[in-house]
Amino acid sequence: MVIMMKVILESTNDVFGIKFWGIRVYEDEKVFSTYNVRLSEMKQLEVAKTLRSGKRVVKWLNTDEGQQWLKERIKTPSYTQLGAFL
Numbered sequence: 001m002v003i004m005m006k007v008i009l010e011s012t013n014d015v016f017g018i019k020f021w022g023i024r025v026y027e028d029e030k031v032f033s034t035y036n037v038r039l040s041e042m043k044q045l046e047v048a049k050t051l052r053s054g055k056r057v058v059k060w061l062n063t064d065e066g067q068q069w070l071k072e073r074i075k076t077p078s079y080t081q082l083g084a085f086l
Contacts (some may be wrong), residue, residue: 005027005067005071006026008023009023012051013036019038019039020037022034022035023036025059025074033086034042036084036085038086042057068084070086
């Protein structure tokens with residue numbers, strides 16, 4: 001049985017030039033955790049070009065490819081004063 005995570009967009013942020021989205025991750029209909037995803041990371045993966053692409057990012061994170069990326073990154077998030085970044 002494959003457990004799929006569901007991702008929703010919580011916020012769009014630009015703090016001192018650090019651009020990122022706040023996402024909430026659900027697993028089995030329960031909140032798993034909240035994370036931040038950098039715009040620069042999504043640009044590298046060619047998923048998004050600007051912060052206005054939040055819906056596209058969430059749509060991609062809910063695909064098989066996005067789920068695989070998410071599960072790999074959740075293992076080792078980097079923690080900052082702004083929260084946990086994937």
